Amino acid sequence: MSSEQTDTRTRILKATWHLMEQRHGLGVKMSDIASAAGISRQAVYLHFATRTELMIATVNYVDEIKGLNERLNQLKQARNGAELLDACVDVWGNYIPEIYGLAKALMMTRDTDEATAAAWNGSMACLREVCQDIIDTLDRENQLASEWPKTQAVELFMTLISIQNWEQLTTECGWSTTQYVTRMKTLLRHTFVKRPAQLSI
Amino acid sequence: MSSEQTDTRTRILKATWHLMEQRHGLGVKMSDIASAAGISRQAVYLHFATRTELMIATVNYVDEIKGLNERLNQLKQARNGAELLDACVDVWGNYIPEIYGLAKALMMTRDTDEATAAAWNGSMACLREVCQDIIDTLDRENQLASEWPKTQAVELFMTLISIQNWEQLTTECGWSTTQYVTRMKTLLRHTFVKRPAQLSI
DNA sequence: ACATCAATTGACACTGTGTCAAGTAACTAA
DNA sequence: TTAGTTACTTGACACAGTGTCAATTGATGT
Structure with a gap:
């Protein structure tokens, strides 16, 4: 398997990913991807039946390489x-x-494309588990702020750390990644972690 | 001015608004708008040069009717x-x-359409003033939670009450409008209002 | 020598936006 | 009455981007 340089399919996936990051998921045409991969537009369709299928395959490819799951193991x-x-x-x-x-490319079409929505929900379900876990842990430690029932806490948690919010705060408000991280930590701690009684004067 | 029933221009605006709300801003074509307004597709272009122009005009029309500004006067x-x-x-x-x-229709095209982005930013600037005012007031009263410098507080405030977050919490998580309101109040108070010292035991 | 697979070229259908030209019906003004 | 203006109609067309189809080429393996 896989001779030459790299598998054409993989070259397409890499090209797609690269272009998506470069253009922030906007205005990436099938023909752009094809020429970036060094093949004809039609050849792309030999590997992926539709644009949507390509996007989802790219997500899986990136997931595999970036390994979010492994990173999340740091949480252990x-x-x-x-x-x-x-x-x-x-x-x-x-x-x-x-x-x-x-992610942006996916977000933009999930409203009109069932398959994209399904792929997106899959990723989010994975993240939700993590959030769920954290809220559960806080609750078990009796550290979950009393105003939030567990379900609502998870839903709010997910919303607060959403990519849309990240986008707004970084690209719109100019927060750096480190600023985003420290400030989001502050927000989440103050929202979900019970205030220690000893803070009182 | 304006005989018959209503001005054609106004009929187009109403049709646009109606369809947008009905379909949540998705898949509304110029031809749909035209037939909803009872005229030919081309006639729409006699009143609005582009789809974008029509959208922006509709926003202004709705703004005028709904009167957000007047509602915000309740804050006084x-x-x-x-x-x-x-x-x-x-x-x-x-x-x-x-x-x-x-709003959804606007949000979806603001990435690719300058004019839409400008219109959107206009509306947001208006909202930002209100947020700014609130944060300023809290600060003046020495009630602004110490972890948030004023600028960051405003940016975070805007982000928390964004339409995207509303969308996520209501349509995705199933929160009702009243639930959204009470929970968002809780979140914002806990985030931005300094904890009263007398809460301590 | 033959089959197969991957890719190529070129043409075409479809959707939705926007443009253009010619025609019609009603109202207004000389 | 006639001419002009205004608002709208019909129908055709250009353009972009996705997806399809058919015929062709070139390399690989048997």
């Missing part, structure tokens, strides 16, 4: 819920910039 | 920053569902 080290929360923001906040272009 | 009644913040969420949280379809 945290021993209490608050640390877990911090670690999560560290991993996620540094991950987003690496997949933003592709 | 609040006497302290915390109340101001609550009032803001009340107004904004009840406003979003009324303009969601149109």
Whole structure:
């Protein structure tokens, strides 16, 4: 398997990913991808039946290479819920910039494309598990802020760390990745972690 | 001026708005708008040069009718920053569902369309002033949570109450408008309003 | 020598936006 | 009455981007 340089299919996936990141997921045509991969437009269709199929395959390819799951294993080290929360923001906040272009492309068509929506929901379900875990841990430690029932806490958590919010805060407001990470940690801790009683004067 | 029933231009605007709300801003074609307004597709172009121009005109039309600014005047009644913040969420949280379809249509094309982006930014600048005002008031009262410098507080505020977050929490997580409002109030208060010392045991 | 697979070229259908030209019906003004 | 203007109609067309189809080439393996 795979002689020459690299498999054509892989070359297409790499080209797609590269262009998506470069153009932040905007205005990437099938013909652009084809020429970036050094083949004809029609040849792309020999490997991927539709644009959507290509996008989803690219997501899987990137997932495999970037290994979000492995990164999330770093969370295993945290021993209490608050640390877990911090670690999560560290991993996620540094991950987003690496997949933003592709994520944007997906986000833009998920409203009109069933398959894209399904792929997106798959990724989000994976993230949700992590959030769920963190909230559960806080709850188990009796550290979950009392105003948030667990389900709502998870939903709000997911929303706060959404890619859309990251996009707004970084590209619109000019926050750097480190700024985003530290400030998001602050927000999440203050929102979900019960205030220690000893803080009172 | 304006005999018959209503001005054709106005009929187009109404049709656009109606369709946008009905279809949540998705898949609304110029021909759909035309037939909803009871005229030919080409006639729409006699009044609005491009789709974008029509969208922006519709936003202005809706703005005029719905009168966000007037609603925001309710805020004048609040006497302290915390109340101001609550009032803001009340107004904004009840406003979003009324303009969601149109807002969605705008949001979806602002990445690729300069004019749309400008119109969007205009609306957001208006909202930003309100947020700015609230944060300023909290700060003046020495009630702004110490971890947030004013600029960052405003940016975060805007992000938290963004339409995208509303969309996620309501359509994705199934929160009702009232649930959204009360929970968002909780989040914002805990985030931006300094914890009263007397809360300690 | 033959079959197969990957890729190529070129043509075409479809959708939606925007343009253009010619025609019609109604209202206005000399 | 006639001429002009205004608002709208019909129908045709250009353009971009996706997806399809058919015929062809070139290399690989048997």
